[in-house]
Amino acid sequence: MSTINIRIVVDVVGALEADTLAGSLYMIDDNRLGGSRNQATAELATAVAPGDWIIWTLLPIECETHAAVRAIELSPDICELERKTYRDSDVSYWRxxxxxxxxxxxxxxxxxxxxxxxxxxxxxxxxxIDASLQRSHNA
Known part of the structure; x- marks a missing residue:
């Protein structure tokens, strides 16, 4: 069982100006050794295994503009999701x-x-995607 962090980096001003996320969204995770692919693109393929925890965090390039993950669409039979808020803040993340x-x-x-x-x-x-390599807790 591992915890995999997914960072969603978005150029909020660029996305609002162009009225599209194309070219303004980049996703990165910390499980390349487990088989994740397409790092720093909008087509990130995150490698996971049963029992893993995933944490999604949004990082806006422009910190003066509101940005948040409103919803993640995954079947609860596959991944049980909850929206959380960091203690003493209004910054949210999904787990x-x-x-x-x-x-x-x-x-x-x-x-x-x-x-x-x-x-x-x-x-x-x-x-x-399914994880392709055995992961150790020390990796």
């Missing part, structure tokens, strides 16, 4: 526990950027 093998599973993200809401296409972007 999920992987309950079963995922295969190659696309998932949806809905982001709040300024006063607008943007949803990533559920078939073409971020996804969870």
């Amino acid at each position: 999920g526990k992987v309950k079963q093998s995922v295969g190659n599973l696309p998932y949806g993200l809905t982001l709040e950027l300024g006063s607008r809401t943007r949803t990533l296409n559920n078939g073409a972007h971020a996804r969870l």
Whole structure:
């Protein structure tokens, strides 16, 4: 069982100006050794195994503009999700526990950027994949 951190980096001003997330969204995780692929793209494939915890955190490039993850679309049979808030702040993150093998599973993200809401296409972007390598707790 591992904890995998996914960072969603978004150029909020660029996305609002262009009225699209294309070219303004980058996703990175810390499980390259476990088989994650497509780092620093909007098509991150995060390698996970049953029992793993995933933590999604949004990092806006422009800190003066509101940005948050509003929803993550994953079946609760596969990943049990909850929205959390860091202690003594209004900054939120999402945490999920992987309950079963995922295969190659696309998932949806809905982001709040300024006063607008943007949803990533559920078939073409971020996804969870089965971990390909044995991971040790010391790695």
